Amino acid sequence: MEPTAPQRRVTIVDVARHARVSVTSVSKVLRNAYGASPEMQTKVRRAIEELGYRPHAGARGLRGQTYTIGVMLPDIRNPFFPEILDGVTDSLEETDYQVFLGPGCNGEKAEARVTEAMIDRGMDGLVLVAPVSSRAHLEHVAGAVPTVVVGRHGSSPAYDTVADDDTEGAALVVRHLVGLGHRRIAHIEHHETDPTRLAEMPNARRADGYRQAMRVHGLEEFIDVISTSYSQEGGHRAARELLGRPAPARPTAVFAGADIAAMGVLDAVAEAGLSVPGDLSVAGYDNTTFAAYGPISLTSVDQCGQEMGRNAVRLLLERIADRARPSTKVILSPRLVARRSTARFAE
Amino acid sequence: MEPTAPQRRVTIVDVARHARVSVTSVSKVLRNAYGASPEMQTKVRRAIEELGYRPHAGARGLRGQTYTIGVMLPDIRNPFFPEILDGVTDSLEETDYQVFLGPGCNGEKAEARVTEAMIDRGMDGLVLVAPVSSRAHLEHVAGAVPTVVVGRHGSSPAYDTVADDDTEGAALVVRHLVGLGHRRIAHIEHHETDPTRLAEMPNARRADGYRQAMRVHGLEEFIDVISTSYSQEGGHRAARELLGRPAPARPTAVFAGADIAAMGVLDAVAEAGLSVPGDLSVAGYDNTTFAAYGPISLTSVDQCGQEMGRNAVRLLLERIADRARPSTKVILSPRLVARRSTARFAE
Numbered sequence: 001m002e003p004t005a006p007q008r009r010v011t012i013v014d015v016a017r018h019a020r021v022s023v024t025s026v027s028k029v030l031r032n033a034y035g036a037s038p039e040m041q042t043k044v045r046r047a048i049e050e051l052g053y054r055p056h057a058g059a060r061g062l063r064g065q066t067y068t069i070g071v072m073l074p075d076i077r078n079p080f081f082p083e084i085l086d087g088v089t090d091s092l093e094e095t096d097y098q099v100f101l102g103p104g105c106n107g108e109k110a111e112a113r114v115t116e117a118m119i120d121r122g123m124d125g126l127v128l129v130a131p132v133s134s135r136a137h138l139e140h141v142a143g144a145v146p147t148v149v150v151g152r153h154g155s156s157p158a159y160d161t162v163a164d165d166d167t168e169g170a171a172l173v174v175r176h177l178v179g180l181g182h183r184r185i186a187h188i189e190h191h192e193t194d195p196t197r198l199a200e201m202p203n204a205r206r207a208d209g210y211r212q213a214m215r216v217h218g219l220e221e222f223i224d225v226i227s228t229s230y231s232q233e234g235g236h237r238a239a240r241e242l243l244g245r246p247a248p249a250r251p252t253a254v255f256a257g258a259d260i261a262a263m264g265v266l267d268a269v270a271e272a273g274l275s276v277p278g279d280l281s282v283a284g285y286d287n288t289t290f291a292a293y294g295p296i297s298l299t300s301v302d303q304c305g306q307e308m309g310r311n312a313v314r315l316l317l318e319r320i321a322d323r324a325r326p327s328t329k330v331i332l333s334p335r336l337v338a339r340r341s342t343a344r345f346a347e
Numbered sequence: 348m349e350p351t352a353p354q355r356r357v358t359i360v361d362v363a364r365h366a367r368v369s370v371t372s373v374s375k376v377l378r379n380a381y382g383a384s385p386e387m388q389t390k391v392r393r394a395i396e397e398l399g400y401r402p403h404a405g406a407r408g409l410r411g412q413t414y415t416i417g418v419m420l421p422d423i424r425n426p427f428f429p430e431i432l433d434g435v436t437d438s439l440e441e442t443d444y445q446v447f448l449g450p451g452c453n454g455e456k457a458e459a460r461v462t463e464a465m466i467d468r469g470m471d472g473l474v475l476v477a478p479v480s481s482r483a484h485l486e487h488v489a490g491a492v493p494t495v496v497v498g499r500h501g502s503s504p505a506y507d508t509v510a511d512d513d514t515e516g517a518a519l520v521v522r523h524l525v526g527l528g529h530r531r532i533a534h535i536e537h538h539e540t541d542p543t544r545l546a547e548m549p550n551a552r553r554a555d556g557y558r559q560a561m562r563v564h565g566l567e568e569f570i571d572v573i574s575t576s577y578s579q580e581g582g583h584r585a586a587r588e589l590l591g592r593p594a595p596a597r598p599t600a601v602f603a604g605a606d607i608a609a610m611g612v613l614d615a616v617a618e619a620g621l622s623v624p625g626d627l628s629v630a631g632y633d634n635t636t637f638a639a640y641g642p643i644s645l646t647s648v649d650q651c652g653q654e655m656g657r658n659a660v661r662l663l664l665e666r667i668a669d670r671a672r673p674s675t676k677v678i679l680s681p682r683l684v685a686r687r688s689t690a691r692f693a694e
Contacts, residue, residue: 011463011467012463012466012467012491013459013463022487022490023487023490023491024487024490024491027466027490027491027492066468068464068468070447076423076429076432076448077426077429077636079424082423082424085423085450089450098449098460098461098464098468099449099450100417100447100448100449101423101447101448101449101450102445102446102447102448103432103436103446103448112360113445114445116358116359116360117415117445119359119374120358120359121413121415121445121468140369140370140371143369143370143371143374144370144371144374145374232636232640263640266641266642267640267641267642270641270642271641289424289579293579293610293614294613294614294617294618295613295614295617295642295643296642
C-alpha cells in the first residue's frame with residue numbers, strides 16, 4: 001500500500017507569524033522562560049490554540065508521531081554512505097519528516113547507544129545502515145519502532161531489509177578480471193568471526209561470491225583471501241602483504257571488497273614505486289564518488305546507494321502506516337563499472 | 348566556568364532490567380500500545396517510578412533537558428566536516444549527551460528547516476557548521492536554544508563562534524608558493540554576493556587574504572581570482588578556464604580555497620594531459636584526509652577541524668549551564684602542510 005503523505009505540520013514559525021511576534025518570543029513562552037510578559041504569553045497561547053500547534057515534536061512521541069526519522073551510519077567517512085543518505089533525504093523532501101543522523105557507530109556498544117537514544121526521543125522510524133549488532137538487538141529495536149535494515153542480509157519478521165546482491169557483485173568483478181586474462185586474483189575481505197555476521201553481512205557475502213566465482217572459472221587453486229578490514233588502513237596492510245611476496249606468488253589483480261580498502265591498496269602500490277594497472281590491476285566495490293574521481297578511476301561495483309535509500313524510505317513509510325504488515329526484503333542487482341585501474345594481463 | 352558533567356540518565360534499558368521484562372515491553376507500555384497486559388503495565392510503571400525514569404527525552408524538552416545536541420552540516424561529502432564532527436563526538440563521549448546530525452543543508456531554506464526541526468524537538472544546544480543564513484536568522488535560533496557557530500566569522504552577543512584565521516591561512520599558501528618561485532598564482536574562490544556573507548564567510552576571508560598577501564609580496568599585477576564554487580565541479584570549471592588561456596596568461600600555481608575544489612583542479616589537469624606539479628602547482632585548504640591520501644598528496648592548510656569541534660562543545664556546554672554568560676569567539680591559527688602537489692617553478 002502507498003502511505004498517505006503527512007499533512008504539513010504547523011510550526012513555531014507559523015505561530016510567530018500568526019501572533020505577530022518573533023520566533024524567540026514564542027520559544028520563550030513555550031519554555032516558560034524569564035522575559036515573556038503576560039501580554040506576550042496571552043498572544044502566543046491564543047495563536048497556538050487557533051492554529052492547533054502542538055509544541056515540541058518530541059513531546060508528541062508520547063501520543064503520536066514526531067515526524068522524525070533516524071538514520072544510523074557506521075562511518076560518515078566511507079564515501080558510499082552519503083549515497084544512501086541522498087536517497088533517503090530526497091525521498092522525504094516533500095514530506096514533513098525530518099532526518100537526523102546518528103553518526104560514528106563503529107561497534108555494538110555504540111549502536112546500542114544510538115538506537116536507544118533514537119527510541120528514547122520518540123523517533124517514528126529508523127533506517128539502520130550496515131549494523132553489526134546481533135539479530136536479537138535489531139529485533140528489540142524493531143519491536144519498539146518501525147525499522148528498515150540497509151546493507152545487511154538475512155531477514156526477520158520484525159523489520160524490512162534492503163540489500164544488494166553481494167554474491168553476484170563479487171562474481172561480476174571476478175568475471176571482469178578473468179576476461180582480462182588474470183588468474184592470480186586476490187581478494188581483500190573484512191575480517192569477521194561472529195556466525196550471524198558471517199551469514200548476514202555484505203562483506204562475508206562478497207568473500208563467498210569471490211570464492212564461488214573463482215571455482216566457476218576453474219581457478220580454485222588461485223583462491224587467495226587476505227583478511228583485514230574495510231578501511232584505508234586495512235587495504236594498505238593487505239596490499240603490503242601481497243606486494244611483499246616473491247613474484248610467482250604475487251597476484252596480478254586485487255579485488256578489494258570496498259572502495260575504501262581499494263584506496264589503501266592504491267596508496268601502498270604507489271609507495272612501493274609500482275603502478276596501477278601496469279603492475280597490478282585493482283578493483284573495489286561501492287562505486288563511490290572517489291572511484292569515479294578522474295585521477296583515481298577505480299573499477300568498482302555500483303550497488304546504487306541512492307536506490308537503496310529510496311527503497312528504505314518507501315518500506316519505512318509503509319510500515320509506519322501499517323505496523324502489522326508482513327516484512328519485506330528488497331534485493332537490488334549490482335552493476336560493474338569498469339575504469340582505468342584494471343587492464344589486460346599478458347604473461 | 349567549567350560546566351559540571353551531567354549525571355548518567357536512567358534509560359529504558361535500566362527500566363527493562365529492573366522490571367525483568369524486555370525493552371520492547373517497556374516501549375509498548377510507554378506508547379500505550381496494544382499487547383501490554385495489565386500485569387506488565389504495573390511492573391513497568393513501578394520500575395519507572397522506583398528508578399525515577401522520565402520517558403522520552405523529547406518530552407522532557409518541555410520542562411528540562413533532552414540531552415540532545417544538534418549539529419548542522421552543509422555537506423557530508425566535504426571531507427573536512429567529519430573532522431569537526433570527530434571533535435564534537437569525542438568531547439561528548441563521556442557525557443550523557445547524544446549528537447544528532449542534520450544533513451544536507453545547502454542553502455538558507457534547508458538551514459531554516461533543519462534549525463527549526465532541532466528547536467522543535469527540544470534539543471539542548473546546536474552547533475551550526477559554516478551556516479549561510481542571515482545574521483538575523485542565526486540570532487533567532489540562538490535566542491531559542493544555546494548555539495555555537497563554527498567556521499564563520501563575525502560575532503554576536505547571541506551566540507559563540509569558533510573559526511580559523513582564514514586570512515592568515517591564505518597568506519601561508521601564497522608565501523609558500525612565492526618561496527617556490529611562483530609569481531602567476533591564481534586563486535579559486537567560492538562566489539559570493541551577499542554583503543553579510545562577504546564579511547563573515549571563510550571563503551571571502553581566504554580570497555581577501557590571498558589578495559593582501561599577493562600585494563605584500565609585490566605581486567599585485569598577478570592577482571587573478573576565478574569565482575566558481577567550493578565543489579569538485581567548481582574547481583574543475585575554474586581549472587579548465589585557467590588551462591584554456593594562452594601560455595603567458597596561464598598561472599604556474601593555483602590556490603583553491605578548499606580541498607574539494609582542488610580535487611576538481613587535479614581532475615581537469617589530468618584530463619588535459621598535463622601533470623601536477625610539473626605543469627601546475629596546486630594547493631588547497633582544509634587538510635582533509637583526501638589531501639593527506641598518498642596518491643593525491645595535496646599541499647593544504649590545516650585548520651584543525653577536531654580542535655574546532657572540541658572548542659565548540661566546550662563553549663556550548665558552558666552556555667547550556669549559564670545562558671547569560673557573555674558570548675565568546677575562538678580563533679584558531681592555521682598551519683601549512685606542504686606536500687608533493689606544489690614544487691619549485693623555474694622559468
